[in-house]
Amino acid sequence: MTRYRHRAGELLVHADDCAAIRPGLAAFGYHPDGGTGALRRFTGTRPVPDVLAALGRRGAGPNHVFGLDRIIWGDLRPRPTNLDLTPVPAAERIRMQVGVVDTGIVLRDGAPHEFLGRRVCYAPEDTVRVVRGEDGNPVGSAGHGTFVAGLVLKQVGPDVGVRMKGVIDEQSGDAEDLAVANAIDDLREEGVTLINLSFSGETFEDQPPKAIEAALGRLSPEVVVVASAGNRGMRQRVYPAGIKLGRSFPGVLDGNHALVLPVGSADPTTAISRVADFSNFGPWIAAFADGVDVLGPYFHPGYPKVFDVQEFNGYAVWSGTSFSAAILTGKIAAGMGPDVTAREAAVKVLEAAETITVHDVNGCLDVPHVRE
Numbered sequence: 001m002t003r004y005r006h007r008a009g010e011l012l013v014h015a016d017d018c019a020a021i022r023p024g025l026a027a028f029g030y031h032p033d034g035g036t037g038a039l040r041r042f043t044g045t046r047p048v049p050d051v052l053a054a055l056g057r058r059g060a061g062p063n064h065v066f067g068l069d070r071i072i073w074g075d076l077r078p079r080p081t082n083l084d085l086t087p088v089p090a091a092e093r094i095r096m097q098v099g100v101v102d103t104g105i106v107l108r109d110g111a112p113h114e115f116l117g118r119r120v121c122y123a124p125e126d127t128v129r130v131v132r133g134e135d136g137n138p139v140g141s142a143g144h145g146t147f148v149a150g151l152v153l154k155q156v157g158p159d160v161g162v163r164m165k166g167v168i169d170e171q172s173g174d175a176e177d178l179a180v181a182n183a184i185d186d187l188r189e190e191g192v193t194l195i196n197l198s199f200s201g202e203t204f205e206d207q208p209p210k211a212i213e214a215a216l217g218r219l220s221p222e223v224v225v226v227a228s229a230g231n232r233g234m235r236q237r238v239y240p241a242g243i244k245l246g247r248s249f250p251g252v253l254d255g256n257h258a259l260v261l262p263v264g265s266a267d268p269t270t271a272i273s274r275v276a277d278f279s280n281f282g283p284w285i286a287a288f289a290d291g292v293d294v295l296g297p298y299f300h301p302g303y304p305k306v307f308d309v310q311e312f313n314g315y316a317v318w319s320g321t322s323f324s325a326a327i328l329t330g331k332i333a334a335g336m337g338p339d340v341t342a343r344e345a346a347v348k349v350l351e352a353a354e355t356i357t358v359h360d361v362n363g364c365l366d367v368p369h370v371r372e
Contacts, residue, residue, distance in 0.1 A: 006048055006064050007065060007176055010033075010042070011030055011044075012040070012041060012042075013039065013059055024055055029045055030044035062177075063178055067175070067200075068141050068199055078317070080312045081313065082310075084314065088119070088157075097161045098330075099184075099190075099195040100162050100163065101165045102165070102199075103166055103173075106128045113300075113314070119153055144173070144322065147296040148322060150296040152196060155334050175199055177212055180211070180240070181212050182215075188215075188218060193223045193341065193342045194332055194333055195226070197225060200228055200321070202239070208242070212240045220258065221255050221343070223343070224258065227263065227325060229285050229324075235360070242262060262284060265291025266324070266356055268372075275356065281358055282360065288368070289370040293319060297314065297315055298318075299314070328370050331349045332345045350370070
């Protein structure tokens with residue numbers, strides 16, 4: 001069985017399957033407990049894998065948990081830098097917003113990072129409570145949403161903003177299937193047509209997460225969703241980046257569904273561009289974008305405290321497919337306009353990109369490489 005993480009004691013069931021599967025779940029002590037859209041949540045105490053094995057996986061699935069994949073506790077930590085970015089004041093009128101589903105926005109004295117300024121839109125629940133360790137430094141992933149939003153805004157003009165939806169836990173770096181689906185539904189209702197998902201995870205028996213897949217299926221065909229491909233250096237498909245939405249992947253585009261673009265990281269620091277050592281790879285990935293030592297906004301100057309080494313200056317350099325996804329999202333946003341949809345802009349960006357050769361067990365494959 002594929003290794004995966006899930007909410008203990010929770011199963012997700014399509015509404016159409018509830019009547020048929022309810023008796024079987026009740027026999028294991030699982031009963032309805034809310035849900036979202038076309039899905040219903042059942043809760044109980046028996047271990048989820050045991051219940052699914054007994055049911056033969058008919059109609060039910062785990063409430064999967066996704067995460068930020070090595071970039072907090074592993075070897076892909078943010079590092080201080082001497083570089084910074086010049087804040088761009090928001091235009092008098094923001095013509096479009098890019099949806100970012102992430103940890104949320106860190107506030108200081110009631111305001112976002114100066115680089116984000118008024119170009120980021122958020123509700124109170126989309127802000128981050130910074131969890132601090134004994135040394136006063138942040139514990140977990142609080143700065144991730146600010147960094148990702150900043151990378152999107154680096155690529156666009158002052159009339160493009162970010163609509164942040166904070167669903168990733170600021171301490172654990174985890175986001176559940178249902179919470180992500182709700183955020184996608186909210187963005188759809190707000191008319192957002194370009195969405196960034198910079199997190200990933202494996203799923204039960206390599207099946208797409210039910211709630212997120214259903215939410216993506218409710219998006220209109222002109223919507224583009226850019227998702228990070230993960231930082232495990234492996235070929236295996238991860239989600240939500242690997243969701244197909246009824247089309248061969250990554251071949252001919254299916255105009256009946258939203259376009260989901262899985263993005264890996266390229267290392268632009270070498271003489272010849274190559275896939276970054278940490279990046280997932282494989283024929284399921286649609287594009288690579290720069291993802292090594294990317295510069296973006298972090299916490300305020302002097303925080304976190306780094307003893308005996310250079311201090312943070314309000315910015316950081318960070319590596320990971322999270323940031324490759326954000327760069328591609330920003331490039332697509334920059335190409336959108338009154339007469340150019342997100343899908344049309346995405347196709348233009350990928351067609352104009354140089355290529356990077358990916359070596360795999362099945363041979364070589366040339367994949368678009370989008371530079372920042």
